[in-house]
Amino acid sequence: MALWRTLFGITGDPSILQMSLRALIVFILTLVLLRVGGRRSLGHRSAFDLCITVLLGAVLSRAIVGASPFFSTLCAGTTIVVLHRIIGLLSIWSPLFDKIVSGSARILVTDGIIDRHQMRAGLITDTDLREAVNKKMGTTDIKEVTKVVLERNGELSVFAKPDPNAPKPP
Structure with missing residues (x-):
């Protein structure tokens, strides 16, 4: 000892x-x-x-x-x-x-329309949103976005609108 x-x-x-x-x-x-x-x-x-x-x-x-x-x-x-x-x-x-324990995801933008209630509930500012869109898509125009999701881990997932000029899959 x-x-x-x-x-x-x-x-x-x-x-x-x-x-x-x-x-x-x-x-x-x-x-x-x-x-x-x-x-x-x-x-x-x-x-x-x-x-x-x-x-x-x-x-x-x-x-x-x-x-x-x-x-x-x-x-x-x-x-x-x-x-x-x-x-x-x-x-x-x-x-x-x-x-x-982990919360749930929040949809902040749908078809270019911002859901202000979800933004407030997630404590996300317009600047936070535009920065995420700019970082992921190279633009700050929310109208170019199909959806933005505040994930459970705090990250923002940004989904772009499909390009109408993109070739269609066979």
């Missing part, structure tokens, strides 16, 4: 060697936890996924610097990843639960 305390600095301020060993263990545990948590946790597909990433980083950093008890902090990080996994599985099994 004395060797353990010496290596990891369970009490008091950790030395450089102790912090380095803690960092190594936290790094390995984080890799394992992210693999267990699945690729979703890395994709930041929703506020839920981003929340998990921020929480995990905040909690595990405390283990490295000795701000919280080492093993308790590792257990807390593991709990966060397990909860993420459980909530992800519940979201797969229940569309209602998925909607509560």
